[in-house]
Amino acid sequence: MEETISFQLNGKQTELKIDPTQTLLWVLRNNLGFTGTKYGCGIGFCGSCIVLIDNEPVRSCSVTVGEVKGKSVVTIEGLSKNGELHPVQKAFVEHDALQCGFCTPGMIMNAAGLLIKNPSITRDEIISGMEDNLCRCGAHVHIIDAVESAAKEMKGGK
Amino acid sequence: MKNNKTKTQVSKKNSGRRGMERRDFFKLVGGGVVIFFLPRCAGDPVPVAEPGKRSLPKDYNAFLKIDEDGTVSCFTGKIEQGQGINMALVQMMAEELNVPMEKIKMVMGDTELCPWDGGTWGSLTVRQFGPNMRRAAAEARGVLLELASNKLKVPASQLVVNDGVISDPNNPGKTFTYGQLAKGKKIDKYLDVKPEPENYTKYTFVGKSFKRPDAGAKVTGKAKFTGDMRLPGMVYARIVRPKSLSGKLTSVDYSEAEKIEGVKVVRDGELVAVLHENLVVAGRALEKIKADYSYDEIGVDNKTIFESMLKADSTANVEESAGDNEAGFKLCDKVIETEIHDPFLAHAFIETHSALASFEGEKLTVWASSQTPYPLQDALASHFSMPLNKVRVIVPFVGGGFGGKSKNQQAMEAARIAKACGKPVMVIWTREEEFMYDNFHTAGVLKIKSGIDKSGLIKAWDYHSYFCGTRGAEIIYDMPNHSITSHGHKEGTPRVHILDTGPWRAPNNNTNTLGRELQIDRLAAAAKMDPVEFRLKNLKDQRVIDTLKAAVELFGYVPAKKYPSGRGIGVAVGTDVGTMVAEIAEIEVDMKTGKVKVIRIACAQDMGLCVNPHGATMQMEGCLTMALGYTFTEEIRFEGGNVIDRNYDTYELPRFSWVPKMETIILDRPDQPPHGGGEPAIIAVGAVICNAIFDATGARLYQMPFTPERVLEAMKKA
Numbered sequence A: 001m002e003e004t005i006s007f008q009l010n011g012k013q014t015e016l017k018i019d020p021t022q023t024l025l026w027v028l029r030n031n032l033g034f035t036g037t038k039y040g041c042g043i044g045f046c047g048s049c050i051v052l053i054d055n056e057p058v059r060s061c062s063v064t065v066g067e068v069k070g071k072s073v074v075t076i077e078g079l080s081k082n083g084e085l086h087p088v089q090k091a092f093v094e095h096d097a098l099q100c101g102f103c104t105p106g107m108i109m110n111a112a113g114l115l116i117k118n119p120s121i122t123r124d125e126i127i128s129g130m131e132d133n134l135c136r137c138g139a140h141v142h143i144i145d146a147v148e149s150a151a152k153e154m155k156g157g158k
Numbered sequence B: 001m002k003n004n005k006t007k008t009q010v011s012k013k014n015s016g017r018r019g020m021e022r023r024d025f026f027k028l029v030g031g032g033v034v035i036f037f038l039p040r041c042a043g044d045p046v047p048v049a050e051p052g053k054r055s056l057p058k059d060y061n062a063f064l065k066i067d068e069d070g071t072v073s074c075f076t077g078k079i080e081q082g083q084g085i086n087m088a089l090v091q092m093m094a095e096e097l098n099v100p101m102e103k104i105k106m107v108m109g110d111t112e113l114c115p116w117d118g119g120t121w122g123s124l125t126v127r128q129f130g131p132n133m134r135r136a137a138a139e140a141r142g143v144l145l146e147l148a149s150n151k152l153k154v155p156a157s158q159l160v161v162n163d164g165v166i167s168d169p170n171n172p173g174k175t176f177t178y179g180q181l182a183k184g185k186k187i188d189k190y191l192d193v194k195p196e197p198e199n200y201t202k203y204t205f206v207g208k209s210f211k212r213p214d215a216g217a218k219v220t221g222k223a224k225f226t227g228d229m230r231l232p233g234m235v236y237a238r239i240v241r242p243k244s245l246s247g248k249l250t251s252v253d254y255s256e257a258e259k260i261e262g263v264k265v266v267r268d269g270e271l272v273a274v275l276h277e278n279l280v281v282a283g284r285a286l287e288k289i290k291a292d293y294s295y296d297e298i299g300v301d302n303k304t305i306f307e308s309m310l311k312a313d314s315t316a317n318v319e320e321s322a323g324d325n326e327a328g329f330k331l332c333d334k335v336i337e338t339e340i341h342d343p344f345l346a347h348a349f350i351e352t353h354s355a356l357a358s359f360e361g362e363k364l365t366v367w368a369s370s371q372t373p374y375p376l377q378d379a380l381a382s383h384f385s386m387p388l389n390k391v392r393v394i395v396p397f398v399g400g401g402f403g404g405k406s407k408n409q410q411a412m413e414a415a416r417i418a419k420a421c422g423k424p425v426m427v428i429w430t431r432e433e434e435f436m437y438d439n440f441h442t443a444g445v446l447k448i449k450s451g452i453d454k455s456g457l458i459k460a461w462d463y464h465s466y467f468c469g470t471r472g473a474e475i476i477y478d479m480p481n482h483s484i485t486s487h488g489h490k491e492g493t494p495r496v497h498i499l500d501t502g503p504w505r506a507p508n509n510n511t512n513t514l515g516r517e518l519q520i521d522r523l524a525a526a527a528k529m530d531p532v533e534f535r536l537k538n539l540k541d542q543r544v545i546d547t548l549k550a551a552v553e554l555f556g557y558v559p560a561k562k563y564p565s566g567r568g569i570g571v572a573v574g575t576d577v578g579t580m581v582a583e584i585a586e587i588e589v590d591m592k593t594g595k596v597k598v599i600r601i602a603c604a605q606d607m608g609l610c611v612n613p614h615g616a617t618m619q620m621e622g623c624l625t626m627a628l629g630y631t632f633t634e635e636i637r638f639e640g641g642n643v644i645d646r647n648y649d650t651y652e653l654p655r656f657s658w659v660p661k662m663e664t665i666i667l668d669r670p671d672q673p674p675h676g677g678g679e680p681a682i683i684a685v686g687a688v689i690c691n692a693i694f695d696a697t698g699a700r701l702y703q704m705p706f707t708p709e710r711v712l713e714a715m716k717k718a
């Protein structure tokens, strides 16, 4: 049964008529055209679909669009502000923290979420916070380096 | 460059042989200076053109073009799947043409714009492609100098090039840019090259590190992978599948599914697909389909397959042999026999197979996550009986390939469904489909018997590989008596591999490197020698010796007083596509649980000339990290045609906390031709960890992967 659902998407109020039991991942990709959020497994095990919901990193394959009613959703497309890359995005470029780049949006969104929660995060905490994001190309070390340097930059900027 | 012969091709006869009239070609690509070339190694077969069939020359599979605006483009059917080849190629071109790197554009993987290419695999791109692309660039430069010389009325030899600008030092006021020279020109040259080693010493871009050019698009979500494409009127297809690989469709009832609004079901023979403009709805409708299948009885599973390989009636090819093993064994003081089992592995790239197919009038366009756009174009044209120039394949960004995106089933499915329903169709395999219909790393068995004499020299080496080939099994040690036999499928017998198999990053080299290096290690222990010293004593390939020494130094390896030493340090060497690797690793074994943690790993690599050290180092680290999966957890379990591991919940990939401290070194070999770098470091990790586990516990493991249970079991036996 369709319903009108509204939520903030990348800072903009968004409203759509949709079956609320549809998976957020596919609503973002299909209905709203935000294809930066990737499908990797559909069961919450790879992390490539992570978005921020009210600043929390959440696997969008495992929530329905109904569940984000009235909430704020940020996807990889909405992370940069006024054309400025987010420090985590910048650090990913700087540290070459990607190869094929398919896991990258999920990695960045998860890291951005970790840094909101814990601005003085340690390297070990980054490793355990990123543990459930999978990368097949093996960019792991560069990803950790990137998140660590973004954390430093964000703290320094405060 | 003096050995390069070129000829200008304008005659009708010749351009016809290449499949297209010259003026048609320029219509397609615009004006400018174009150099065709053939990236290949000495001895590789030359692809032969099929007259009139190809829209671009088939016997030259790349070309380089200087545009009227000074842009230098290289058109190639190779694709970029994360391995960073585009950067290395850009560097090489910038070098040879003396233009800023921003002026260079790689156009890859579009069958309409790029010439034919067999596919991207085997770390071949830089190795084969690089040198001839460089020659083509040199040729282009020659043409431009010639043009400038005519305009300036001075001999070409007197001119200099700087950042894409040609000038005469005696008359510095008058200069010509490449763009100015190419303007209004339609010059095409065909480079006939005898591949030969290059002198790489004087280059400035090459050998320096550059970061990947596509990172900006990839960190913002702007990079478009196949599944991100959209076309007006496009529908998503979900495909009706049997529960097991042997299933044959006997009946299907889709009346319930079609009751869902907007759902359509189409059938093309065995292929039945549920269509909807919304993928989720298509998926829900799929669940409503009642399909019956007949299944063949397949009595093999992931445990019994190894036995069935050894029992199978197979062919035996002796691939390499010397001396006389029988006589050699008589000289041996100690003889060791080893049998190794290596399971099926999934490619498990995070981007599942995807394709979008669209028929427009007479023309079919397919976007696909593929490593082989041209073979796909061929397959589509032949399936639909269409001329090749009416079939266009485009490969957008690819989310990892590792050899697994070469068969293109998903693209054929998308095209067949698009034909059946008359709309553009997107197929995105689910992870569960991926784990069943992808092709897998080839499971295999090795049996090795070898021996040493009293002084610790290897006197006999009898090596047998069953159903997994011998890549990486080459003789690099001094083995006066040896034979390497490959046992494979015999025509007319049933297939032993239940699952579809295909290349998986350095296909089965990890199997063979494990085999050889585990056996060598057992010989070292039998000789009561330190495993590094034993190797140095027996190795004969100088490049491997140098690479091992580099790894020893990098790791700070100190010889053990006895072996096993209890320190948990292992060593292994290997060779792949001309590249040599040596790895030394330190591990810790939890004696209670059998869990192994890798503390650090040092990897030395001799890859000849290294074009982009930064990119090569990333590839090495990527290989070492990816390899932790096949070493510790990855194994496809199956019963008959039914794959048990269907997602990442039970098929576990390496995670952040597993990654050890990695130290890498690339031997400086500027005078050598470049060899592959995308795969070699992956081959020795299983072996180095196997040997380190032995050093830590005295236990030997003979079956991949080294799960805690297997480690505990081996420790009990030790």
Ligand code: FES
Binding pocket: A038, A039, A040, A041, A042, A043, A044, A045, A046, A047, A048, A049, A050, A059, A060, A061, A062
């Ligand atoms: S697609 Fe959501 S976690 Fe894998």
Ligand code: FES
Binding pocket: A098, A099, A100, A101, A102, A103, A104, A134, A135, A136, A137, A138, A139, B082, B350, B399, B400
């Ligand atoms: S960069 Fe390819 S999966 Fe992470």
